[in-house]
Amino acid sequence: MDPKTRRVSPALEVEGVSHSYGARRALDDVSFIVPQGSFTALLGPNGAGKSTLFSLITRLFTPRHGAVRVMGHDVSTRPSQALAAMGVVFQGRTLDLDLSIRQNLQYHAALHGMSRSQARQRAVEILAGTVLADRMGDKARTLSGGQLRRVEIVRAFMHRPRLILLDEPTVGLDIAARAEIIRTVRELVAREGVSVLWATHLIDEIDATDRVVILHHGQVLAEGASRDIVEAEDAGNIGEAYTRLTTMAPARGTIA
Numbered sequence: 001m002d003p004k005t006r007r008v009s010p011a012l013e014v015e016g017v018s019h020s021y022g023a024r025r026a027l028d029d030v031s032f033i034v035p036q037g038s039f040t041a042l043l044g045p046n047g048a049g050k051s052t053l054f055s056l057i058t059r060l061f062t063p064r065h066g067a068v069r070v071m072g073h074d075v076s077t078r079p080s081q082a083l084a085a086m087g088v089v090f091q092g093r094t095l096d097l098d099l100s101i102r103q104n105l106q107y108h109a110a111l112h113g114m115s116r117s118q119a120r121q122r123a124v125e126i127l128a129g130t131v132l133a134d135r136m137g138d139k140a141r142t143l144s145g146g147q148l149r150r151v152e153i154v155r156a157f158m159h160r161p162r163l164i165l166l167d168e169p170t171v172g173l174d175i176a177a178r179a180e181i182i183r184t185v186r187e188l189v190a191r192e193g194v195s196v197l198w199a200t201h202l203i204d205e206i207d208a209t210d211r212v213v214i215l216h217h218g219q220v221l222a223e224g225a226s227r228d229i230v231e232a233e234d235a236g237n238i239g240e241a242y243t244r245l246t247t248m249a250p251a252r253g254t255i256a
């Protein structure tokens with residue numbers, strides 16, 4: 001094939017994915033893409049299926065129906081390549097509180113085959129100019145909730161992934177810490193040119209320039225540029241568009 005006409009793989013491609021817990025259908029034929037270089041918000045209320053989707057993308061669960069591809073690598077048939085290309089920030093805290101920030105970052109880097117000096121260099125590069133740069137030797141348990149989250153985000157970037165997944169990264173943080181997290185991620189994304197899937201139920205975390213996938217009761221109701229969804233729904237903003245799209249569905253969750 002002529003390389004010029006070869007299709008550029010999306011950073012993430014979810015195709016016809018369904019998942020059930022016993023009789024409970026959590027995801028129903030879900031398809032969407034995260035184009036390379038995009039910041040895509042996965043917007044849905046509690047119980048929409050966001051965490052289930054993350055478990056399938058990261059291979060905690062095996063997709064039985066449908067396919068998930070990361071940078072063109074199928075997570076079922078080419079898991080090493082797919083996993084190497086992604087960085088993940090899960091909803092729950094995953095740092096070892098008894099290790100220093102540096103040790104937490106080095107441990108993760110080692111799992112991805114990076115040497116200690118590579119890890120040290122990379123950590124300095126990512127943390128340059130931030131308050132955390134001076135706290136590399138501090139135990140994780142001495143950090144605030146917002147700072148712990150920022151270390152987890154930095155850790156997800158350590159091995160230079162092309163796709164970053166964040167599952168409701170601002171849950172439990174105050175307004176100032178939330179703003180700081182969003183700023184940190186957007187800055188890193190702009191600097192490193194990575195693609196992002198940001199799961200949230202908070203409308204105010206979405207910019208007009210973001211792409212949005214609206215997930216409701218395990219189904220994708222809309223996908224596209226935020227402003228295109230707003231326009232298609234003849235709405236004033238993405239919150240209004242969300243309400244219009246979900247009005248017909250029985251309410252099982254809430255959106256802020």
Ligand SMILES: Nc1ncnc2c1ncn2[C@@H]1O[C@H](COP(=O)(O)OP(=O)(O)OP(=O)(O)O)[C@@H](O)[C@H]1O
Nearest residue numbers: 021024025026044045046047048049050051052053
């Ligand atoms: N381990 C499980 N066993 C049974 N049902 C589950 C399990 N995990 C999730 N579910 C159900 O699957 C559906 C989707 O849940 P999921 O956690 O993926 O949604 P979510 O959008 O991430 O919500 P939240 O923001 O609350 O985490 C919900 O109805 C939930 O009750």
